[in-house]
Amino acid sequence: MTVKIEVVAGGIPHTKIMVAGLLASLVCLYLSYLNVVTKTEMFSFFGGLAVVAALLWGSHTIKVLCSYGIGTGVPSAGMIAFGSGVMGMLLATKFGIAAPIVALVLAAIIGLIIGYLSNDVLNMKIPTMVKSLTELAIVGAFTLMGFAVLMTGSFTFANLMSGSVTFLGQVMPSFQVSFIGGSLIATAFMLGAIAIQHPFNACLGPGWTQDRMLILTAECGFLSMIVAAFMSFALITSGSALISLIVALVGWGYTYSEYMKLGKRDAAAWLDSKPIPDVEEH
Amino acid sequence: MESIVFGIGITALTGALATVAGAAEDTESNIGSQGDPNSQVQLAPQMGYLHRIFNKAVAGEPPAYGLWCALGAGLAWAFMAMQINAVLAIVLGCVLAVFVQGVYATTAYVGRTASLKKFGQPVYVDILKSMTTVTMAHAFVAIFCTVTLCYLMNAALGHPFPLPLLGLLWGIALGAAGSAVGNPYYGKERQYQNQKFGAGVPIAQSGNIVRYAEAGERNSLDNGFFTAKLGGPASGVCFGLIVFLELWRTVIFERISAGWGAIIVGILIILIFTVIDRYIEVWARKTYGPYAAPVKEASS
Numbered sequence: 065m066t067v068k069i070e071v072v073a074g075g076i077p078h079t080k081i082m083v084a085g086l087l088a089s090l091v092c093l094y095l096s097y098l099n100v101v102t103k104t105e106m107f108s109f110f111g112g113l114a115v116v117a118a119l120l121w122g123s124h125t126i127k128v129l130c131s132y133g134i135g136t137g138v139p140s141a142g143m144i145a146f147g148s149g150v151m152g153m154l155l156a157t158k159f160g161i162a163a164p165i166v167a168l169v170l171a172a173i174i175g176l177i178i179g180y181l182s183n184d185v186l187n188m189k190i191p192t193m194v195k196s197l198t199e200l201a202i203v204g205a206f207t208l209m210g211f212a213v214l215m216t217g218s219f220t221f222a223n224l225m226s227g228s229v230t231f232l233g234q235v236m237p238s239f240q241v242s243f244i245g246g247s248l249i250a251t252a253f254m255l256g257a258i259a260i261q262h263p264f265n266a267c268l269g270p271g272w273t274q275d276r277m278l279i280l281t282a283e284c285g286f287l288s289m290i291v292a293a294f295m296s297f298a299l300i301t302s303g304s305a306l307i308s309l310i311v312a313l314v315g316w317g318y319t320y321s322e323y324m325k326l327g328k329r330d331a332a333a334w335l336d337s338k339p340i341p342d343v344e345e346h
Numbered sequence: 347m348e349s350i351v352f353g354i355g356i357t358a359l360t361g362a363l364a365t366v367a368g369a370a371e372d373t374e375s376n377i378g379s380q381g382d383p384n385s386q387v388q389l390a391p392q393m394g395y396l397h398r399i400f401n402k403a404v405a406g407e408p409p410a411y412g413l414w415c416a417l418g419a420g421l422a423w424a425f426m427a428m429q430i431n432a433v434l435a436i437v438l439g440c441v442l443a444v445f446v447q448g449v450y451a452t453t454a455y456v457g458r459t460a461s462l463k464k465f466g467q468p469v470y471v472d473i474l475k476s477m478t479t480v481t482m483a484h485a486f487v488a489i490f491c492t493v494t495l496c497y498l499m500n501a502a503l504g505h506p507f508p509l510p511l512l513g514l515l516w517g518i519a520l521g522a523a524g525s526a527v528g529n530p531y532y533g534k535e536r537q538y539q540n541q542k543f544g545a546g547v548p549i550a551q552s553g554n555i556v557r558y559a560e561a562g563e564r565n566s567l568d569n570g571f572f573t574a575k576l577g578g579p580a581s582g583v584c585f586g587l588i589v590f591l592e593l594w595r596t597v598i599f600e601r602i603s604a605g606w607g608a609i610i611v612g613i614l615i616i617l618i619f620t621v622i623d624r625y626i627e628v629w630a631r632k633t634y635g636p637y638a639a640p641v642k643e644a645s646s
Contacts, residue, residue, distance in 0.1 A: 139405040229427070240508070241427050247511035251420030254413040254514060258405055258450075265403060266454040269388075269461030276460070280453055287449055291417060291442055298424035320449070327456035333468035340396045340563055343466060 075274035078128055082199065085121025086168075089114040089206045093164040096213045105304035108296065109311045111213025114206060115256070115292075116285035116315070122203030123263040123281040124274075129196035130264060138268070141200065142261030146253050148174045148197070149204020156205070157212070157221040164219065167205040175201030203260065211252035214289065214308055215296040216243045224249075227299055241298065248295055255292065259284035276326040283323050286316035353597035356502045360495040361590030364520075367491035368585030369578040371411060371520055372528030374484035376536075376577065377477055377570035378402030378451060380410065381525045383533030386555050388458065391467035393553035398470055400477040400566040401458045402451045407529075410450075411492075411521030412514050414485060418443035418493040419513025426509075436497060440490045447489075448482040477566050484570075492516050495589060503593065516589070523585035531577030536569055591615055 092114035098107040126141045152171030159166045178201070179194035213219050216227075227241035239245040243252075263281040267273070289312035297305040328334050333341070374380075379387040379401055387401050404410045421439030426432055452474060459469045496512035499505040505512065537555040538547055557564060595615065599607035 137406060139409050142405075143409065227427075245508070246423055246427070247508040247514075248420055248423070250511045250514045251416045254409075254416045258409060258413045262404060262450060262454070263457075265405065266457030267461055269458065270465075271461040271463040276457070280457060283453065284450075287446060291421060291446055294442060295420055295424040298427035320453075323453060324456065327460045327469065330460040330463060331456070331469040332460075332463040332466045334471065335468045336471040338468070338470070340398060340557065341466065341468065343394055343396060 078124055081124045081278075082121055085117050085124075086202070088117035089121075089210065090164055090168070092117060093206070093209060093213065093219065096217070096219070097161065099217050105217035105300040106307060108214055108217040108300055108304050109289075109293075109308040111210040111215075111219075112285075112289035112292065112308055112312055113210075114213065115210035115289060116282055118203045118206040118210060119256070119260055119285045120278060120281050122200060122207070122260045123277065125196050125199045125203065126261060127264045127272075127277065128192055129190075129200075130268075132190045132192070138265040139258070139261045142257040142259075144178065144197065145200035145204040145260055146208065146257045147204070148178050148201035149206075150208055150249070150253060152201060153205040153208045153212075154221075156209070157219055157224055160220055164206070164209060167209055168202055171201040171205035172198050175199070200260075204256065207256040207260070208249070208252055211256065211288075211292055212243055212249070214292050215248055215252070215299055217296075217300045217304065243299065248299075251295065252292065255288040259288050271330055273326070273330055276323065276330060279319055279323045279326060283316060283319040286312050286319055290316055350597060353503060354594070356498055357590060357593040357597055360498050360593055361586050363491040363495045363498075364589035365582040365586030367488045367495070367520055367582070368523055368527075369574075369582030370484045370487035370491070371407070371524040371585075372578045372581035373570050373574045374481050374488060375407050375524055376528065376532045376573040377484065377566045378481045379566060379569075380404065381407045381529045381533075383529055383537055386533065386537050386553060390553040390555050390557075391462045391465040394465070395553050395555065395557060396465075396467050397555065397557045398473055398563050398565045399555070399557070399569070400455060400473055400481075402454050402477075402481065403458055404447075404450045404454050407521035407525040408518045409521070411488070411524075412518040414443050414447050414489050415492045415496075415517025415520065416510055416514035417446060418489045419496055419517075420510040422493055422497070423509040432497065432501070436490065436493050440486055440493055443489050444482050444486045447485045448478055451478050451481055473565060480567060480570065488520065489517075492520055499593070503597070519588060520585055523588060524581045527584045528573065528577040528581035531580070532569060532573045536572050 092110045096107050096110040099105055122145060126138065129141060130138050149171050152174050153167050156163045156167035156170055175198035176194060179197035182188050182197065183190060183193040209219050212224055216223055224243040225245060226237050226239060228235050229238040229241045243249055262284050263277045267277040267280060290309065293305055293308040293312050296308060377400060379399055380403065384401065384403050387399050390397050418440040421442050422436045425435035425438055455474055456469055459467055493513055496509055496516055500509050500512060539556045541547065541551060559568060595611040596608045599611045
């Protein structure tokens with residue numbers, strides 16, 4: 065068994081973040097179903113908000129997991145989260161309106177299996193491994209589903225597999241111009257995988273603070289949402305994509321300035337064009 | 347025949363693009379202290395060596411470049427699907443991808459440095475401003491070249507994968523080439539320039555990286571200047587060779603026995619490189635050998 069080197073001292077307990085993240089992203093994913101009810105694509109931005117909520121939970125899970133010496137870098141945790149999440153998410157999209165719930169269950173099962181394999185078969189023996197990998201798989205599935213909703217306006221398999229292309233004034237269905245056929249899912253995968261690991265990777269160290277890491281997670285989520293909104297212009301109506309873009313820009317601007325304020329608060333000094341300060345030994 | 351000549355032309359062009367991409371990628375990551383040399387930059391303040399080096403730890407280079415290139419390619423793909431001209435679409439996609447890279451770089455530097463408060467390492471705003479823009483410029487060259495070569499593969503050579511997937515694959519390959527070839531030059535050579543050559547790095551010297559120049563203090567731009575001479579071009583040659591040989595074998599030998607020709611030639615190339623690598627390794631061991639105490643001159 066490895067030794068735990070850091071603990072979550074103070075701040076919001078992990079269970080609270082987990083429940084809040086799970087509920088918020090589920091609710092946001094279901095709110096995007098308003099697209100079907102109202103027959104528009106205006107509510108696609110709820111997918112992006114689901115991404116932010118899921119990432120907030122996921123980055124704190126990574127903090128809990130990587131507090132143990134797991135023997136690899138922090139980014140690998142993001143990769144395994146999305147590698148296991150993408151399977152649950154893709155299979156779940158076959159289930160229509162139940163997709164988010166099915167994704168939750170399937171990803172949890174896949175995460176449990178991977179957690180069991182790494183902890184008991186590969187003998188990593190890290191106390192929180194099974195629980196954390198289960199959580200990360202669900203976060204990965206929710207984040208990918210959020211990106212799918214943001215870019216296509218829907219989380220059903222049929223809509224992810226088909227888009228439309230305008231050729232000589234005729235609108236024709238096309239597999240090539242779609243979330244999966246155009247491999248936008250590959251971009252979404254990397255956007256999420258880097259965004260989930262970056263906050264803890266960037267804030268680790270003796271001066272780690274929870275609020276700074278979580279605001280950075282929200283910043284990464286909104287930043288990913290900005291570029292995903294740009295990509296959504298190809299798949300949904302311009303007006304709806306514009307709404308997503310504005311929501312993302314506002315969220316990103318706010319969280320980025322807040323993060324810089326917290327960085328200033330936590331830093332030893334905030335200097336401009338100054339030499340290296342003198343310390344005693346060197 | 348004509349299609350083979352066309353294919354060889356595209357292959358040469360992608361090889362050249364890849365060489366530029368590799369050189370720019372390595373210089374970018376060295377200025378940002380990304381990849382394995384980052385551990386020493388992170389460790390230095392903890393050992394009492396405060397510094398003015400940029401500490402841009404987003405992820406290892408392969409995942410980070412996997413994202414930047416997949417993002418550039420995904421955005422370019424989306425712009426092309428909106429009937430925007432391919433050249434403009436690729437440029438716009440890469441500009442947005444570089445924006446994301448720049449934001450990640452600033453948050454990584456501020457976050458890492460703020461967490462080192464205990465050791466008195468300050469956040470330098472001038473470093474943040476000048477280094478981030480330089481890394482963004484290099485990253486743009488690297489991402490643009492990679493996305494363009496992916497587009498050439500897809501559009502001119504008829505590669506079956508969509509653009510974003512190609513961007514992801516070749517982005518990871520680009521990061522891996524820069525990380526494997528260029529980083530030793532920065533991490534083992536530049537950071538420990540103040541140590542005896544060939545002596546290795548004793549534990550006591552961990553974190554004692556080069557921080558001062560002939561006059562004044564060094565920052566990461568000096569590191570970029572240093573590694574751009576050999577480390578960058580070497581990474582470029584590595585990535586350029588990977589892309590060139592990969593496409594060359596496919597274009598020339600694909601028609602032989604339903605694609606098996608290309609696979610067999612690929613295996614042959616790996617074997618040839620294995621022999622060359624082994625030869626160089628043995629030669630280097632014999633010539634430079636393990637570190638030995640200097641032989642004393644026989645006194646009369």
